[in-house]
Amino acid sequence: MTATVPPPPATAAGAGRPPSGSAIARLWRSVRVPLVLMTALVVVAVLLSLGTEQYPEGYLEPESVSPDGARALVRVLEQDREVDVVRSSEDAEDALAEAGEDSVLVVFLDHRLLPGELDSLAALETDTVLVQPTLRSLEAFAPGVDVTGRADPDETLAPLCTMTEAVAAGDAEVGGELYGAPEESGAVGCYPAGSGEALIRVDDGTSTTTVLGTGAPLTNTELDVEGNAALALNLMAAENVVWLRPDPPQQEGSATLTELVPAGLRWSLVPLVAALGLLALWRGRRMGPLVPESLPVAVQAAETTRGRAALYRSRKARDRAALAMRTGFLDRTVPKLGLAADAGEHAVVSALAARTGDDPAVLSALLHPADPDPFTADDGALVRLADELDARSRRLR
Structure with a gap:
């Protein structure tokens, strides 16, 4: 008899082989966790970079959010009036020409302006607010007004005057430089302290110039203290505010030390050098060649x-x-x-x-x-x- 062995089932032939997709599955299992982590990190980094905005820094910088910046005041002003931030005297003149009559010029860091620029701005005959100005600015905008002293910066002062803007604001922390003016000038002073007033206004009939002895009450930190915000808004009560904060002057060239020395001093060096040369020839000794000289006495080492x-x-x-x-x-x-x-x-x-x-x-x-x-x-x-x-x-x- 011949025994017949049935063939194995078709599924048994491929039972020992892995399915064709098993390699891809193993690769996916090995890389999926690092891939998910890397994707999450990239997404978080992109979101953080989108939410990070770089603000400029500087004292009374209108875009600065630092404690000494003035971004808060500018944003408050922009709610009901037009604020134009300019960085040069030329831009300020152009902005005032476009703004019209109901405008006020606010000047910060005026020490960066040249005397000619100050005279040009003063000739515009527009209402101006000078924040801690230099003596040159006082001479151009408010002749007769002079610095008379300084008050404690942390001191709260009362207006004690008839100026509407100051009376409505009430007490404010305006301690800084103090000013005074002769009586015939018609200047009105507010916030007296010591030997002068921290706020003074001069009216020449065509425009007014208001001088504030410190910019501290306009900063982000001090704006909400006492009546600082009310005083700032009242002083800039115009439909158009031109905020002039000049950029630092750029160095366009440099001079050498020779160019800085006066020509007369340079020519005086010629006879001086000649005199020194003659003195050296007169007093100098000519050294001849070396001459061998025997010792007078021979000393033994012993x-x-x-x-x-x-x-x-x-x-x-x-x-x-x-x-x-x-x-x-x-x-x-x-x-x-x-x-x-x-x-x-x-x-x-x-x-x-x-x-x-x-x-x-x-x-x-x-x-x-x-x-x-x-x-x-x-x-x-x-x-x-x-x-x-x-x-x-x-x-x-």
């Missing part, structure tokens, strides 16, 4: 040795004499032993004992004695030291 020994003996400096002898012995001996100049004490004693046959302990006591040194007790001991060292030198030879 005399120097004996002279130093006599000095040691007169001062009883046996320790120095012993040190000199040991140092000389080691300087002559160490190279003969094949050792370096900075070899240690143990290495020198061991090598010397191997060459001379002496006891290392005896050599150590001879070259590196304990304190006190037995060879410096008297002159006889010093002589014995010299004899011992000479004996070792002869053995090495």
Whole structure:
């Protein structure tokens, strides 16, 4: 009989092989967590960068959100009036020409303006608010007004005047420079303190110039203190506000030191240099060639040795004499032993004992004695030291 073995089922043939998509699945499982993390980090970074806005910095900068900036005041002004921020006197003149009659010019950091620019702005005959101006600005905009003192910056002052804007604002922290003006000028002062007023206004019939002794109440930090905000809004009560904060002047060129020195001083150096040259020729000594010269007396080296020994003996400096002898012995001996100049004490004693046959302990006591040194007790001991060292030198030879 012939037994018939049925063929295996079709599914069994491929049971031992992984499905075709298993490699892709394993790759996905290995990279999906890092991919999700990286995607999340990129999204967060993009969102943070979009939400970060860079604001300019600076004192009374209209776009600055720092404590000494003035962004808060500008935003309040923009709610019911037109605010035009300019960075130069030319732009200020153009803005005032377009704004019309109901406008006010507010000037900050006027020390950055040239005298000609100040005169041009003063000639516009528009209402102006000067914040802590320079003396040159006072001369151009408000002749007769002068600085008379300074008040405590943290002091709250009361208006005590008839100026409507100041009375409506009430007390304010306007402590800073104080001003005064002669009575015939018709100036009105408010917020008195000490020797002057912190706020003063001059009316020449065509326009008014208001001088504020400090810009602190206009900053973001101090705007909501006392009546600072009300005072600022009242002083800038016009349909159009031109906010002039000049940029720092740009350096267009530089002069050398020679150009800065006056021409007369430069020419005076010529006779001075000539006089110094003549003085050097007059007082200078001409050095000739070197001339060999024999010594008048020949001094033998042994005399120097004996002279130093006599000095040691007169001062009883046996320790120095012993040190000199040991140092000389080691300087002559160490190279003969094949050792370096900075070899240690143990290495020198061991090598010397191997060459001379002496006891290392005896050599150590001879070259590196304990304190006190037995060879410096008297002159006889010093002589014995010299004899011992000479004996070792002869053995090495």
